[in-house]
Amino acid sequence: MRMRAKGWELALPFALVGAAAGWISAGVxxxxxxxxALGGKQEVAAICAGIVGGLIGALLPRVVAPRQAWHGRGPAWASLAALVLPGGALAGAVIALVTVRNLHGAVLFAAVTGAVNGLICAAATLPICGAVLEAALRAERARLGSIVAASDRRAVWQILAASIAVATLAALPEWPAARIGRAPPPQVAEALALGAWIAVGLLILADAAALGYGLHRAAGAPERCSPDAIAPDPAVPRVDLGLGDDVHARLARGDAYRGRDRASLLVIGSHAEAHAALAGALRRGVVCFALGAAVLFAHRWAAGPSAVDAYHTARCALGHVAFCASAEEPCPRASAPPPPRRARIADETAVVH
Structure with a gap:
């Protein structure tokens, strides 16, 4: 099966993935x-990573389509990694060069370090790109312009939105750091999660409308027939479900004067297969919606006082002694072991006497 997507149809989703990943990665x-890495370069990181992501999305169908036609989906993932990983390294090097252009003598070191950081961040973003590519490949199953094809195209954006929302969890440690004045608050990351959650909700409503109205309209054509048995009329409304080759019609019976039966509605495809596809899309949307809600709750918790205590404890456990005095529990490495039980009893007895 070949990807029917045009060269630029994946450019925008991948550009959004790159921009979001660039912003979040620079902050982390x-x-x-x-x-x-140096702070204050999230805007530059988002722009550079977004441009590189858009170019990867534009190039991906041209690279995947010929390989997928001959070898299936396996090489598609290898092609994706071969584009995303070097693209991340390139974006990281460009970001480093732009942000340290005034540091003479450290340009080459900054470029190499930025390329390594970009490669690591691209590897972390690779599952998101893979989920978007999988949704795009799944969209090839239905006929273009059909109800199921429209739902599959919405699935690309739905999975993209849910993946971006989950990616913002990497910014959670910035909330308690912001409360103690050591980092700016990750408000953009929370805004990304909120926007993704709203987008998933709107896409769920669109799938519910397709399942309710589209299939209900298709159910109004109960007569199974052959297209040759119906008088052709371009004015007859047609509903393409997208899956299956069945043809159903709502017929206006002919009489002695009209002759052949005429169709007032023509439905192409299998009602059962389309119903199963749309119901699966709704279930997937509900899961993505609940996942987005959990991410937003995590951001609100991370901005609270309990997260600050956990942050101090984590920094103390990593060896930062300055945070141990602020933690609720003393640093495990600095605390002395409790005295034996018999020694405590002896001390208490001595105090009494």
Whole structure:
């Protein structure tokens, strides 16, 4: 099966993935927990990664289509990795060169370090790109312009939105760091999660409308027939379900004057297969919607006081002594073991006497 997507149909989804990944990755790399990159370059990272992602999305159908036609889907994932990983390294090097252009003598080192960071971030983003590509490949099953094909195209955006929402979880440690004044709050990451959650909800409504109205209209054509048995009329409304080759019609019976039966509605495809596909899309949408709600709850929790205590404890456990005094529990490495039970009893007895 070949990808029917045109060269630029995946460019926008991959550009959005790149921009979101660039923004989130730049914030994570500059956060106090990681601290391997300079801060204040999230805008540059989002622009560079978005451009590279758009180019990858435009090139991907041209690379995947000929290989998939001969070898199936296996080489599609290899082609995806072969584009995403070098693209991430390129974006990381460009971001580093742009942000450290005034540091003379450190340009080459910054480019190499940025390429390594970009490669690591691209590897972390690869599952999101794979999920979007899988949805695009699944969209090949239905006929173009049909009800199921429209639902499959919405699935690409739905999976993209849910994946971006989950990716914002990487910014959670920035919330408690912001509360103690050590990092800016990741408000953009939370806004991305909120926008993705709203988008998933709107796509669920579209799938529900297709399942309710589209299939209900198709059920109004109960007569199974052959297209040759019906008088052709371009004015007759047609509903293409997208799956299956069955033909059903709502017939206006002919009489002695009209002759042949004429169709007032023509439905192409299998009602059962289309119903199963749309019901599966609704179930997937509900899961994505619940996942987005959980991500938003996680952001709200991370901005609360309990997350600050967990942040201090985590930094203390990593060896940062300055955070141990603020943690609820002393640092495990600095705390002395409790005295034996007999020694405690002896001390208590001495105090009493």
């Amino acid at each position: 790399l500059a956060s106090p927990m990681v601290n391997v």
